[in-house]
Amino acid sequence: MTISDTTVKPQSQSRGSLLLMLSRYGTFLAFLALIVFNIIVTPNFLSWQTxxxxxxxxxxxxxxxxxxxxxxxxxxxxxxxGSLMAISGAVAPMIFMGTLFPINSPALAVALAFTIPILIAMGLGWFNGFLVTRFAIQPIVATLVLFIAGRGIAQVITNGNLQVFKNDIFQFIAMGRVAGIPTQVALMLVIAALAFCLIRFTVIGRQIIAVGGNEKAARLTGIPVRHVKTVVYVISGGLAGLAGLIVVARNSASDANLVGMGMELDAIAAVAVGGSLLTGGRANIIGTLLGALVIQLVRYTLLANGVPDAAALIVKAALIIIAVFIQQRADKS
Structure with a gap:
């Protein structure tokens, strides 16, 4: 072994350790850095309103x-x-306002307005999984079908009209509070906690990681790959449907042209910045939560300090590039 060998090896090891640390804790460090920066620079950042x-x-x-x-x-x-959010958000008001079919009980109407749109979104999620598993269509192509057609379906359902409403019971999902916490925030925390437990402590959680890590090996070990893939698309569809309900409830209106617009990109960005591998085999739920918070705080920081909102899009793209670069280099080291 030469002197150059002994010199290069420790350097490469230290570089690999740094990249590994950044891939694991980089999102959290960025989150802390944004908080500290805003505490120092942004007025009223620590207020309850902010x-x-x-x-x-x-x-x-x-x-x-x-x-x-x-x-x-x-x-x-x-x-x-995003399109599933639009469909869910289009159907719900039509149910509790009696546009689709008359319902004499207001409580039943709201219950159905919560249930039916989410079930529809889950069914469309199953359709995505069906295309992926039964016809072996690449996921990006299979889900592109509803990305295009889904918003068209929402527009057809509403005839392209804006649905304005006021229903305190339905809007509790966005405007209400549970133990002092906004309902939508409480739902966010519960869903993230359930997903974390699903991945960490259940059989299907381990199967999800196995399928993404090596699908062929997972199939050979007896994991029902088609079933696992279908389940995750159904869950994704159901959660998109729920998010659509929250958005229209928060806005007191449903606009099929705007609900969920660009949400698929925000969701993918949160996953990438949060440290989950975009190639599969890893699911960092806490990282996704932190990734979404980092993206939101970047946008808030720029707006609060007089930077145009368009700049946030550029910063968001840069964050994705940096996150993916760190992941790739950490995996290679």
Whole structure:
């Protein structure tokens, strides 16, 4: 062994250790850095109003990104989530306002307005999984079908009209509070916790990771690969449907042209920044939550300090590139 060999090896090992540390804790460090920066620079950052605004803005992204994390963990992708939000958000008001069919009981109407749209979204998620598993269509192509057609379906359902409403019971999902916590934030935390437990402590959670890590090996060990893939698309669809309900309830209106627009990109960005491998085999739910918070805080920081919102899109793209670069280099080291 030469002197140059002994010199290069420790350097490469230290570089690999640094990249590994960044891949594991980089999102959390970025989150802390943003908080410290805003405490120093941004006025009233520590106010309850600021906390409330940021958490309510990020809640739907985390809910959708949680489902996206499970899909990506299997080696897939789901581009249809924004369109499924639009469908869910279009159907719900039509139910409790009696546009689809008359319902005499207001309580029953609201219950159905919560249930039916989510079931529809789950059914469309199953359709995505069916295309992926039965016809071996690449996930990006299979979900592109509903990405395009789904919003068209929502527009057809509503005839392209804006649905304006006021229903305190239905809107509790976005405007209410549970133990002082905004309902949508409480839902976000519960869903993230359930997904975390699913991945860490259940058989299907381990199967999801196995399928994404090596699908062929997973199939040879007896894992029902088709079933696992279908399940994650159904979950992703259901969570997108729930997010659609929250958005229209928060806005007191349903616009099929705008609900869920760009959500698929925000969800994928949260997953990437959060440290989950976009090639599958890893599902970091806590990372996804932190990734969504980092993206939201970047946007808030720029706006609060007079930077145009368009700049946040550039920063978001840079964050994705950096996150993916660190993941790739850490895996190679």
């Amino acid at each position: 906390l409330n605004v940021n958490l309510t803005q990020v809640a739907t992204i985390v809910i959708v990104a949680t489902g996206m994390t499970l899909v990506i963990a299997t080696g897939g992708i789901d581009l249809s989530v």
